[in-house]
Amino acid sequence: MKTLMKTAAIAAALLTAHGASAEMMAPTADELAAWSEAYASFGGMEPKWAVQGADAFKASSEAGVPVVYLDVRTEKEWEKGIVEGAVKATLTQLATEDGMGLLPDSKTAIIAVYCKSGHRSALAIPLLHRLGYSNAISMKGGYEGWVAAGYPVEGASE
Numbered sequence: 001m002k003t004l005m006k007t008a009a010i011a012a013a014l015l016t017a018h019g020a021s022a023e024m025m026a027p028t029a030d031e032l033a034a035w036s037e038a039y040a041s042f043g044g045m046e047p048k049w050a051v052q053g054a055d056a057f058k059a060s061s062e063a064g065v066p067v068v069y070l071d072v073r074t075e076k077e078w079e080k081g082i083v084e085g086a087v088k089a090t091l092t093q094l095a096t097e098d099g100m101g102l103l104p105d106s107k108t109a110i111i112a113v114y115c116k117s118g119h120r121s122a123l124a125i126p127l128l129h130r131l132g133y134s135n136a137i138s139m140k141g142g143y144e145g146w147v148a149a150g151y152p153v154e155g156a157s158e
Contacts, residue, residue, distance in 0.1 A: 051122075051138045054146045057112045068104050070113045070136075072124050073143065077116060081156030083146055091120045095127060107132040114139035114146065 061067045069086035071078065078088055093099040104111070111128065113121040113136055121138040128136035139145065147153060 051118075051140045052112070053140045054149045054151060057139060058149070058151055060110070065110065068109050068111045069139075070103075070111050070124075071115070071143070072113060072120050073115050077143070078155065080143075081147075081153035083112075083114065083143070084152050084154045086114075091115070091124055094124055100131065103128075103131070103133065108135055109133070111136040112139045113137065114142045117142040117144050 057067050057069070069083040071082050071086045071088045072091045072094060074090055075088075082088060087102050089099040089102050111133055113124050113128065115121045115124075118138060118140055121142060125136055125138050141148070
């Protein structure tokens with residue numbers, strides 16, 4: 001339980017840094033129980049909690065496999081560009097009704113979740129799996145890895 005509280009404190013600090021209010025972060029007993037259950041499952045992670053590099057997602061897309069790119073960076077970061085066709089939902093927005101409304105209807109869709117370098121996307125994966133998205137995968141290296149590989153982006157401000 002001590003580790004869970006430490007993790008919750010770190011998550012609260014991250015959410016605060018990204019503009020979440022105290023009211024948004026105050027969990028109900030049910031939410032705390034759900035997060036506790038999700039946290040407990042981290043110890044026995046199965047392959048579905050995978051991390052893939054940008055190359056694997058790009059190759060899948062080019063082979064005709066539908067991949068939904070989900071950008072969980074901040075709005076300010078989106079000004080630097082996004083992966084072509086990516087869905088934009090900040091990490092804090094993702095857990096809201098509006099954020100969930102941006103997700104694909106199919107719970108089996110391949111979702112390449114990315115942020116700047118990979119930390120926030122790793123935080124989003126348990127939430128997506130809890131929502132039933134069994135093929136949500138964190139993109140190793142995040143947006144920076146995608147750009148470093150020379151893959152196309154859109155919306156970058158000059």
